[in-house]
Amino acid sequence: MGIFKSLKKSFSTEPTSNAHAYPTSNHTIPPRILSPADVYRFRKQRGVNLGSWFVLEKWITWSPYREAVEPAQSDHDVARGGNAKEIMEQHYETWITEADFEWLSSIGINTVRIPVGYYHFSKYLGQGYLDGTDFQGLGHVYENTISYIERAVDWAEKWNIGVHFDLHSAPGKQNHDDHSGRSGPEIKMWEERNIAVLKHALRFLIAHFSPRDNVVGVELVNEPANNDALLSLYLDILSEARTLTHPHFPLALGDAWDTEYYSGVVGSRKDFVMLDHHLYRCFTEEQTSASAFDHTGRCQAEYLEFLGEAQRKARGSLIVGEWSGGLNPGSTAGHDHHDMIAMWIGAQLALYERTTAGWFFWTLRKEHGGDTGWDFKEAVNTHAFPQWAGGRRGLPEEGRASLEERDELGQHAVHTHAQYWASQGLPVAEHWRFEDGFRIGWDDAVMFAYHRPPSHHVVGRSEIGFVGKWIEARMDEHSAFRGLSGNMWEFETGWRQGYDGAMAALGE
Known part of the structure; x- marks a missing residue:
């Protein structure tokens, strides 16, 4: 039998x-x-980021910025602009739909990473929890946002897709980028009130969603700028979180671009903590001058050694929470751009399948197509990304x-x-x-x-x-x-x- x-x-x-x-x-x-939760949380995660759905990024979708105040680069600018609540809720309804979850499942994607902001929870936490933050007085704009997030979890579960939540926007900003919720480079997360609100928001996020079988983790802070206080903050939040959920509910730490150090931190934990590393090779001068062939070759050498060591130190609890096929034009010069992107994507997939417990392409779609390096739908439709991403098919x-x-x-x-x-x-x-x-x-x-x-x-x-x-x-x-x-x-x-x-x- x-x-x-x-x-x-x-x-x-x-x-x-x-x-x-x-x-x-x-x-x-x-x-x-x-149990169903075991399968969702411990299985190999092959995923996509649902970027600019709840935390906006203008380079991905610019329509919601049409009435934003200057400099019109962040959620904060949209929230202070005209008709902000209506604009945002129309965006939630149309940017990603249940049909997207069905399509993702059909090509083997089994997990999505959903960026959220600390200001999205006013329906349950009330307006006052934002007092003393940049979003003070703006909670009404987001009073229904959590309902759309809950619906996303429902859609994902229907199509056997896990949800990895990522606190993309922390109070006061955790890094210099506008995707941290507020425009401008100044980092104010470490102010006392902002830390208190961060912990409050994470307690809610973990307590509210950890009972859902298909919620496969909560990432404490996305891409925080590193400093001497970050580890202490991580440990404080992890300690609080374990009073709310069992030790095998997954929590993720962003590596703050110090992968070697934080892989050791994760590897020393008895509870289920994973390390999130983001791998892009199109921003620094050295990266933009290197050819697509060079980057692809490094997937079998330098990048393989780097991620393999991180995987070993983290005892296997490593994901690449963001990556893309994006390359600077200088890296593809003299060759067919589409072919170079496809080669780079294929090399990365092989690398992540070998060295990580999960990977998440950034991002599902852009408002206007044509960008195979960053638009997952475009990459799949043009065969720059394989037509099947899910390992072995079916039962x-x-x-x-x-x-x-x-x-x-x-x-x-x-x-x-x-x-x-x-x-x-x-x-x-x-x-x-x-x-x-x-x-x-x-x-x-x-x-x-x-x-x-x-x-x-x-x-x-x-x-x-x-x-x-x-x-x-x-x-x-x-x-x-x-x-x-x-x-x-x-x-x-x-x-x-x-x-x-x-x-x-x-x-x-």
Whole structure:
């Protein structure tokens, strides 16, 4: 009998709520049962940013700026202009629709990253929470915004798409760019009132959306300018967040362009924290002078080494939350621009599939087409981006990776493992831990691959992306019921072999 049949009942009876699906104590929580939230949050994330939907960026869409006050470059300028509420709500209705989610799902995209601003929550937090910030007195403009954001989560869930929220605009601005909510380069986030509002907004965002199965994470601050106080702020917010949600709800840290340091911070965490790195190669003088061939080649050398080391230090909890096919004209000079963009996109995809747990193209669309480097729809429609982005398609044939095959291969793997370590003179062996790990790793691969969400909409097959965090959770459960020892590595080794064996048995 195929393992799918033996597990089918657990899929059909598992509640959609994930409130009790995660271990909080190694001594009281029974072994994990796969839930919809597990699949959304731990699977490999192949995604797109929904840029300039809730946090505007004029270079992407300029229509909402038609009555903005000068310099007309940010949300703050639009909010202070004429008919701001009506303009914004018309934009929410038309910029991205449910049809976009359906289309994304059809080509294998399983996650979207949605930038939001701290000023979007006045419906629930009231007007006063913006007092003392740049948006004081402007809460009425955004009193319905959260309803549109909630609808986006509903649409995503219908089409089996996860949602990664990104606080793109922090109080007072966290970086010099206008996409941080206010025009001008001055950074005022570190003022006492702004920090208080930032924490308040994040508490709301996490508490409000973490119960949703398809919300796969909240990013604390997008692209913060780095300074000596940033780590302390991150730790404070993480500590507060864990009073609101379980330790396996994913939270993301922007690396502040100090990837080596913050990958170590993430790797030292026991709870589910991931690192977000953004990779663009079209802004600095060195990048704009390098050719598309040079950048593409670096995906197999310099960039591979860089992201591979970050992945190792973060113990696999690494995403590239923003990237694009954008190249400076100087990088494509003398060659077909479209071909160079397609080459650059393909090289990056291969790199991110190899080194990260998830990636998110910036951005879904621009107001006027023609830009294959930055407009995802344009890139797909012109074949600069592959027509399928989702790994393996659909559910495997029933009966693949059966229990009988698991047990047969598992016995062989245990025998080989035991023989090798006997030859190495391992002083204390607990090969039953390897056997437990092999069986669980195999079953995990099969459960993810055969999983159907409550909507039963499946286009791309699920596979574990955040392997390190998933194994940690499995090892917690194993040690709770089998005890701790110095040989826990045997469980992990067995799990990885079992998972790889099942993935091979599942086939294309």
